Amino acid sequence: MTSRKAALVTGAATGIGRSAVLALARAGYDVAVNYSSSEAAARETASQAEKLGAKTLVIKCDVADERGVRAMLESVKKAFGRLDVLINNAGTTASWKPRDLETLSLEEWDRVFAVNVRGLFQVTRAAVPMLKEAKGCVVNTASIVGLRPGPQPLPYAASKAAVVNLTKTLAWNLGPEIRVNAVAPGWMEGDWMKRMLKDKYDELMAKRAKSTPLKRVVTADDVAETMMSLIASNRFVTGEVIVIDGGFTAST
Numbered sequence: 001m002t003s004r005k006a007a008l009v010t011g012a013a014t015g016i017g018r019s020a021v022l023a024l025a026r027a028g029y030d031v032a033v034n035y036s037s038s039e040a041a042a043r044e045t046a047s048q049a050e051k052l053g054a055k056t057l058v059i060k061c062d063v064a065d066e067r068g069v070r071a072m073l074e075s076v077k078k079a080f081g082r083l084d085v086l087i088n089n090a091g092t093t094a095s096w097k098p099r100d101l102e103t104l105s106l107e108e109w110d111r112v113f114a115v116n117v118r119g120l121f122q123v124t125r126a127a128v129p130m131l132k133e134a135k136g137c138v139v140n141t142a143s144i145v146g147l148r149p150g151p152q153p154l155p156y157a158a159s160k161a162a163v164v165n166l167t168k169t170l171a172w173n174l175g176p177e178i179r180v181n182a183v184a185p186g187w188m189e190g191d192w193m194k195r196m197l198k199d200k201y202d203e204l205m206a207k208r209a210k211s212t213p214l215k216r217v218v219t220a221d222d223v224a225e226t227m228m229s230l231i232a233s234n235r236f237v238t239g240e241v242i243v244i245d246g247g248f249t250a251s252t
Helices: 015-026 039-051 066-080 106-134 154-174 191-210 220-232
Strands: 006-009 030-035 056-060 085-088 137-141 179-185 241-244
Touching: 006 015, 006 066, 015 030, 015 039, 015 085, 015 220, 030 039, 030 066, 039 056, 056 066, 066 106, 085 106, 106 137, 106 154, 137 154, 137 220, 154 179, 154 241, 179 220, 220 241
Parallel strands: 006 030, 006 085, 030 056, 085 137, 137 179, 179 241
Antiparallel strands: none
16 A cells, blocks of 8 residues: 555535545545536545645546446545545435425435435445555544434435434444544535525524524534544544534534
């Protein structure tokens, strides 16, 4: 293996994934930047990581596609020769009218689970040989709605609850060589919540910030910072889910 460490971030073009790529680059990692549809954003993220000194690999892959996933990990191995960190951040959601179950499309339900749950498993499984060799770690992106009710669509919330369980069961199955943890962000500023809250975004986010002990909502950089702590500092922590919400759930 080369001496320089390497990471793969799925769903890395924007948001949490982008912040994670840049945090890894700052920490001295080379990074594979996975995306499914946002090529321009993914290449911009990679460009910013390269300015920080990282070697990057931009890979288009739908994590729900097993064949594509296997090919992606082979590309990572060819480019870097190793894999020390996997961040499973790729995710999608469904559209619905809150509290109206009939507005949920079962096709969308299946797609959410294919990406958020099966995709996470497929990428992790394909990464295991390299992660074992490097005694590496996995960090999964869960969500606060995987732990308690929230306004997110039911398949998204249920899929994130599955991510919480997978984090714990994968930690049991992959130890002692590989640590597996997750982060569960609360309400996070940015495009994802704008799509969820629509014209009420500013009002509801301000209300949430006011009700939060730290008096603001979560940012993508907050999440990446916690991910890096789990990667670099918490060497005896596995199977844990870290809530990142400024203390909101602890005080309500």
